[in-house]
Amino acid sequence: xxxxxxxxxxxxxxxxxxxxxxxxxxxxxxxxxxxxxxxxxxxxxxxxxxxxxxxxxxxxxxxxxxxxxxxxxxxxxxxxxxxxxxxxxxxxxxxxxxxxxxxxxxxxxxxxxxxxxxxxxxxxxxxxxxxxxxxxxxxxxxxxxxxxxxxxxxxxxxxxxxxxxxxxxxxxxxxxxxxxx
Numbered sequence: 001x002x003x004x005x006x007x008x009x010x011x012x013x014x015x016x017x018x019x020x021x022x023x024x025x026x027x028x029x030x031x032x033x034x035x036x037x038x039x040x041x042x043x044x045x046x047x048x049x050x051x052x053x054x055x056x057x058x059x060x061x062x063x064x065x066x067x068x069x070x071x072x073x074x075x076x077x078x079x080x081x082x083x084x085x086x087x088x089x090x091x092x093x094x095x096x097x098x099x100x101x102x103x104x105x106x107x108x109x110x111x112x113x114x115x116x117x118x119x120x121x122x123x124x125x126x127x128x129x130x131x132x133x134x135x136x137x138x139x140x141x142x143x144x145x146x147x148x149x150x151x152x153x154x155x156x157x158x159x160x161x162x163x164x165x166x167x168x169x170x171x172x173x174x175x176x177x178x179x180x181x
Contacts, residue, residue: 003054005045009062012038012045016073023077028140035133038070064118068096071129083136083151088159092129095166102173109177121168125161132158 015038022031045063049055072093078084106112118126132154139147 001056001058003056003059005049005054006056006059006062008041008045008048009059009066012041012066013062013069016070019070020073020077023074023081023137026140028137032134032137032141035137039130042067067126071126071133072096074133075129078133078136083140084132084155088155091159091162095162098166099169102169106173106176119165119168119172121161121165125158125165128154128158128161 015034019031019034019038022028022034042063045059049059072089075084075089075092079086079089132151135147135150135154139151
C-alpha cells in the first residue's frame with residue numbers, strides 16, 4: 001500500500017502548502033523550483049509504478065488527486081494575487097467538482113463504482129494547466145513580454161480545453177446513465 005510511488009505522490013501533496021507559502025511571500029523562484037521537483041516526482045512515481053509493477057488502488061486515486069489539489073490550490077492562490085481570472089478558476093474547479101459529483105451520482109444510481117478514465121483531452125487539459133502555472137511563475141520571476149503573452153494564451157487554451165473535456169466527460173456519464181441496469 002505505501003510503496004515508493006505512493007510515497008512520492010504523498011510527498012507531492014505535502015509540497016502544495018509550501019509552494020503556496022512561497023507564492024504568498026513573493027518567492028516565485030522557490031515556488032517554481034518546488035513545482036519542478038513535484039513534476040519530477042510525478043514522473044518518477046508513474047515510471048516506477050508502471051515498470052516495476054507497483055501499481056496500487058491507492059496510487060490510482062492519489063496520483064490524480066495530487067494533480068488536482070496542486071492545480072486548484074495554485075489557481076486559487078494566483079487568482080487571489082491577481083495573476084489569474086477568477087472565472088477561469090471557477091471553470092476549472094467546477095469541472096473537477098462536476099466529474100467527482102457525476103461519478104458519485106452514477107455510483108449511487110447504478111450501485112457500481114465508475115472509474116473516471118482520463119481522456120486525451122483531459123490529459124491535455126492537465127498538461128495545459130501545469131504549463132499555465134509555470135508561465136505565471138516565470139512571468140513573476142522574469143516579467144518579459146513573452147512570458148506575459150504565454151500566460152494569456154495558455155489561460156485561454158486551458159479555458160477552451162476545460163470546456164471540451166467537461167463536455168466529453170458529461171457525454172460519457174450520460175451514456176453510462178442511459179445503459180440498461
